[in-house]
Amino acid sequence: MFIRFPFLSLFQVPRRLRLGSQGVVGGLLLAGSAVAQTPASIPEPIVEYAAPARPTDFLSPAFHRQRRELLRAQLPPHSVAVVFAAPVRNRANDVDFVYHQNPDFHYLTGYGEPDAVLLLFAEPRTVGGQPGVTEALFTQPRNPARESWTGRRLGAVGAKNQLALQYTADNKEFAASGLKWADFDKILFGDLPTDTRDDSGNPADLHKLVATFRRQVGVPADYNPALGEFEKSIRHYGLMPDVAGYLAEKVKASPALSSSPLVKDYLAATTNAARKAAMEAHPPGRLDDMTLGEKLDALRAIKTPEELVLLRRAVRISAQGQREVMKLLRPDLGEMEVQGLHEYVYRRYGAEFQGYPSIVGGGANGCILHYETNDRPRLDNDLVLMDCGAEYHGYSADVTRTAPPSGTFSPAQRQVYELVLAAQEAGFAACRPGAEFNAPNKATQEVVAAGLQKLGIIKKKEDFRKYYPHGASHYLGLDVHDRGNYAPLQVGNVITVEPGIYIPAGSPCDPKWWNIGVRIEDDALITATGYENLSAEAPRTVADIEKLMAEPSALEGFKLPELK
Numbered sequence: 272m273f274i275r276f277p278f279l280s281l282f283q284v285p286r287r288l289r290l291g292s293q294g295v296v297g298g299l300l301l302a303g304s305a306v307a308q309t310p311a312s313i314p315e316p317i318v319e320y321a322a323p324a325r326p327t328d329f330l331s332p333a334f335h336r337q338r339r340e341l342l343r344a345q346l347p348p349h350s351v352a353v354v355f356a357a358p359v360r361n362r363a364n365d366v367d368f369v370y371h372q373n374p375d376f377h378y379l380t381g382y383g384e385p386d387a388v389l390l391l392f393a394e395p396r397t398v399g400g401q402p403g404v405t406e407a408l409f410t411q412p413r414n415p416a417r418e419s420w421t422g423r424r425l426g427a428v429g430a431k432n433q434l435a436l437q438y439t440a441d442n443k444e445f446a447a448s449g450l451k452w453a454d455f456d457k458i459l460f461g462d463l464p465t466d467t468r469d470d471s472g473n474p475a476d477l478h479k480l481v482a483t484f485r486r487q488v489g490v491p492a493d494y495n496p497a498l499g500e501f502e503k504s505i506r507h508y509g510l511m512p513d514v515a516g517y518l519a520e521k522v523k524a525s526p527a528l529s530s531s532p533l534v535k536d537y538l539a540a541t542t543n544a545a546r547k548a549a550m551e552a553h554p555p556g557r558l559d560d561m562t563l564g565e566k567l568d569a570l571r572a573i574k575t576p577e578e579l580v581l582l583r584r585a586v587r588i589s590a591q592g593q594r595e596v597m598k599l600l601r602p603d604l605g606e607m608e609v610q611g612l613h614e615y616v617y618r619r620y621g622a623e624f625q626g627y628p629s630i631v632g633g634g635a636n637g638c639i640l641h642y643e644t645n646d647r648p649r650l651d652n653d654l655v656l657m658d659c660g661a662e663y664h665g666y667s668a669d670v671t672r673t674a675p676p677s678g679t680f681s682p683a684q685r686q687v688y689e690l691v692l693a694a695q696e697a698g699f700a701a702c703r704p705g706a707e708f709n710a711p712n713k714a715t716q717e718v719v720a721a722g723l724q725k726l727g728i729i730k731k732k733e734d735f736r737k738y739y740p741h742g743a744s745h746y747l748g749l750d751v752h753d754r755g756n757y758a759p760l761q762v763g764n765v766i767t768v769e770p771g772i773y774i775p776a777g778s779p780c781d782p783k784w785w786n787i788g789v790r791i792e793d794d795a796l797i798t799a800t801g802y803e804n805l806s807a808e809a810p811r812t813v814a815d816i817e818k819l820m821a822e823p824s825a826l827e828g829f830k831l832p833e834l835k
Contacts, residue, residue, distance in 0.1 A: 272627050272641075272658055272669050272751050272767075272792075326621065329664055332435035334577050335381045338570065339391060339406055342379065345566050346393040350457035351450075352563050353484060354379060356387040358467045358477050369624070374749035375461060375567055377665055381434050384424060386411040386442055386477050388484070390450075399448050404438045407448070409480070412441040442475035446483045458488050459563040465496060490558060499560045501528045506550055506561060507568070508757065510543050511709065565756070572746060572755035573763035578666065579796070582748065582765060583805055585622060585663035586794050589670040590809035592616040592659060597816060598824035602652055602676045606631040606645040609657065612826060617661040626667025626751045630658035637673070637788030638773040640741060650676040654684055656788050660751060667751040669767050670806045671792030678820045680813055683783045686726060687772050688813060691789045694718035694770040695811070698743050702768065702795050702802035708757045712743040715770040723772070728780045738772050747794055764797040765805070 346352055357373040372383050380389055390398070390407040398404040413426035427439040440448070452458065463485070467478035484490070501521065508514045519538055522528045529535060536549035555561045574582060592613040599612060610629045617625060632642040634653030654675055660668040673688065675681070680688060697718045698711035720735035729735060746755035747765045755764070769792030776785040791811055795802040810816050 272630070272660065272671075272769075326664070328580070330381060330577055330581070332381060332433070334575070335379060336435055339379050341570060342566055343391050343393065343405060346391065346459065347457045347562070348393055349455055350393045350459055351396075351452075351455050352391040353458065353460040354389045354391075354563075355461075355464055355481060355484075356382070356385050356477065358464045359385050360466065361468070371624075372665075374665070374754075375571075378567075378571060378749060380408060380436065382408065382410065382425070382430060384411055386473070386475065386480065388442070388445060388480050396450065398438055398450060399440055399444060401438060406436060407438040407440070408434075408436045409440050409442040409445040409448075409475075411475075412443070442480060445475065445480055446487075450487075452488045455557075457557060457559055457562070459559050460484075461560065461563050461567075462500070463490070463494075463496060463560075488558065495527070495530075496560075497525070498528055498531055498534075502531060502533050503561050503564055505533060505537050506565070509537060509546055509550065511757070515540075515546065564754075568754045568756040569758075571748060571753060572758075573761055574748060574765055574796075575763075578748065579765075581664045581666040582668070582794075584620075585626070585661050585666045585668040586670065586805040587808060588617055588620040588622050588661040588663060589659060589668035590806045591620065592661065593657065593670060593672045593809040594819060595824050595826055596657065597672070597674050597810070597820050598822050599826050600650075600655065600674055600676050600678075600820060602650055604650055604676065605648040606633055606636070606650070606655070609650075609655065610645045610659070613657065613659040615826075620661070622661035622663045624662040626660040626662040626669065630656065630671075632656045632788060633676075634788075635776060635786045637790075638775040638786060639788075640771075640773065652677045652681075654680075654688075654787060654789065656790055658790060658792065665749050667747065667749070667753075668806070669747055669751050669769075669792060669794060670809055671769060671771075671790045672809055672811075672816075673789045673791065674816055674820065679817055684787055684789075685813055687774070687784065687787050688789050688791075690719065690722035690726070691770050691772050691791050692811060692813075693722065694743075695768055695791050695793070698768040698770060699793075699795065699802060699804070702760065702766070702797060704760055704762050704797055704799065706760050708744070708755075708760060708766075709742075710760075711766070711768050715739075715743040715768075719770060719772060726784075728774065728778075728784055738774055738778075739770065740773075741771065743768055743770050760797045762797055762799055766795055766797070767792055768795050769793070 354376050356376050357371060359370060360368045362368045370385060376382065376389060387410045392405050395403045395405050398407045408430055410427050410430050411424055413424050418424055425433060427441050430436055431439040463481055464477055467481060469478040470476045505518065522538060533549065533553035536552065537546055540546040540549050595616055596609055596612050610631045613629060614625055628643040630642055631645045632639060633647050633650040633655045636642045636647060637654055637656035654673055656673045658671040660670055675684060694715040697714040701710040701714040719739045720732040723729045723735050723738060724732055744766045746753035747767060769790060771790035773788040774784045778785060793804050793806045796805055810819050
């Protein structure tokens with residue numbers, strides 16, 4: 272999955288179980304259905320429970336504790352870092368999306384529930400009357416009545432025992448924790464969630480936690496998260512080639528971004544030295560929404576051995592998905608069915624989700640870079656681009672293969688495909704520690720530009736961007752476009768190498784090239800001697816793809832009866 276620029280209660284009854292317009296106040300949801308009682312009407316003791324068996328290969332509490340300690344060690348003196356859980360996001364009416372934790376929050380705690388906030392202190396503090404606290408987690412409380420509808424909660428005691436955090440408390444205690452925010456020289460925070468819902472039946476939902484934080488620390492009413500994000504982009508990427516022009520265009524589209532002194536001075540600079548001076552002249556203030564992200568970028572960019580176990584699993588599952596689908600691929604399949612086959616393989620191997628919406632584009636749809644509709648009913652003989660990645664215990668793979676449903680590449684398809692493959696090999700050759708992060712991208716661009724000119728698809732090499740409009744690499748991990756500092760490549764980085772060529776109908780070239788879209792994407796671990804292709808099990812060459820497609824699939828006999 273490419274990246275364009277390397278830079279995102281009624282009676283406390285769960286909402287989707289309420290009646291809405293049917294309005295049965297007594298809690299009887301439907302005739303013959305379950306009766307929803309209020310928590311007050313069923314006084315139940317809250318006891319610790321033995322959860323049913325789950326996978327045993329999650330990251331350990333010791334891993335998350337080490338991550339917290341490494342971050343704490345980098346905090347400025349007399350500072351606090353504040354990290355909020357992700358909001359619950361609504362899908363439609365009273366149905367929410369499956370909850371996905373803020374990856375930073377997961378990285379630091381392993382806690383997978385909403386309505387929570389984590390505090391890390393540079394020096395020990397007194398929290399809730401307890402002295403000597405270096406870390407505090409405020410969690411959603413246990414509630415047996417709600418848990419019977421929406422799932423088990425750890426609660427403060429469970430979080431302390433199972434996640435090995437020093438201090439835990441119910442989230443409703445956050446407002447009265449006794450913290451003296453004025454004593455901190457620096458208050459570091461990341462993105463303040465803005466897409467939150469104020470639940471009148473929840474005294475400390477994420478909306479109220481954020482509001483409490485803003486009020487107690489004095490975040491200005493006109494605080495602009497978009498401006499904060501833009502300033503972070505300047506600090507992270509502002510000295511990279513071609514970025515200054517890109518940022519200037521962003522300001523033209525959103526003039527409010529120019530209100531910042533940093534933005535004004537950065538855009539006025541004409542050299543990298545002047546741009547660097549502008550950044551240094553405008554450091555983050557006491558309320559700092561940049562430094563925490565920079566520290567996490569550096570930490571998360573290098574994967575630990577424990578993380579690599581999970582990431583390798585996600586990548587291998589994704590590669591097996593590509594293999595099985597290639598063996599089953601044929602012209603009468605539709606894009607949606609191909610998507611379902613990939614995702615079935617993921618779950619068969621224990622991956623909980625896909626890391627991003629699956630991209631399955633046949634023919635012209637393969638030329639749409641983030642095509643996600645996947646509803647073409649027949650692939651016919653057009654190439655199909657399959658950008659699909661499994662998410663295993665939070666870690667996302669990102670693997671793309673392009674294959675001919677007929678089992679054989681046409682001459683034009685083969686020529687474009689082999690050009691992309693040659694570009695990817697050049698990108699791999701640039702993957703070594705110490706190389707600039709952009710080195711694989713530059714290598715792929717050079718090959719694509721020369722190859723398109725040789726094929727007669729472009730006249731001038733600089734026109735290659737028309738058919739190769741994205742970058743070749745991004746970090747991979749807890750996010751498919753993962754955190755990273757885009758420093759020179761280091762041992763332990765995991766990045767994608769994903770050149771592509773997309774030639775939509777109507778392009779100024781021979782029509783034989785029209786509607787050919789090819790992307791080949793693999794996940795590379797930077798090692799001491801170069802790189803390791805973690806997704807190598809999915810074939811890449813024309814010969815290997817055509818050979819595999821001739822083999823029977825383990826899914827071959829899976830047929831459903833027709834619906835008449």
